[in-house]
Amino acid sequence: MQVAGDVKIVVPLKGLVDVAEEEKRLLKELGKVDKDMEFLDKKLSNPSFVERAPADVVAKEREKLTEFADKKRLLEDSLVKIRRLQ
Numbered sequence: 001m002q003v004a005g006d007v008k009i010v011v012p013l014k015g016l017v018d019v020a021e022e023e024k025r026l027l028k029e030l031g032k033v034d035k036d037m038e039f040l041d042k043k044l045s046n047p048s049f050v051e052r053a054p055a056d057v058v059a060k061e062r063e064k065l066t067e068f069a070d071k072k073r074l075l076e077d078s079l080v081k082i083r084r085l086q
Helices: 019-045 047-052 055-084
Strands: 002-004 007-009
Antiparallel strands (some): 002 007
């Protein structure tokens, strides 16, 4: 199910998707996002980086961290949904 404005789109995937493979793919993607978030978190937790880097670079890295957090939430939601198809 996907919501776009006032429209709700429902596409039944049961039987059309290899649930085990999709779960494996989502878990792999979650692992990558976690790794990227950990890297950025360490970088932004380093006082030397934050003090020496230009403000726009620090802001861009914080924005990336926020984007990764949003992506992680979407992947986790997708994982819950795909697991319901089993």
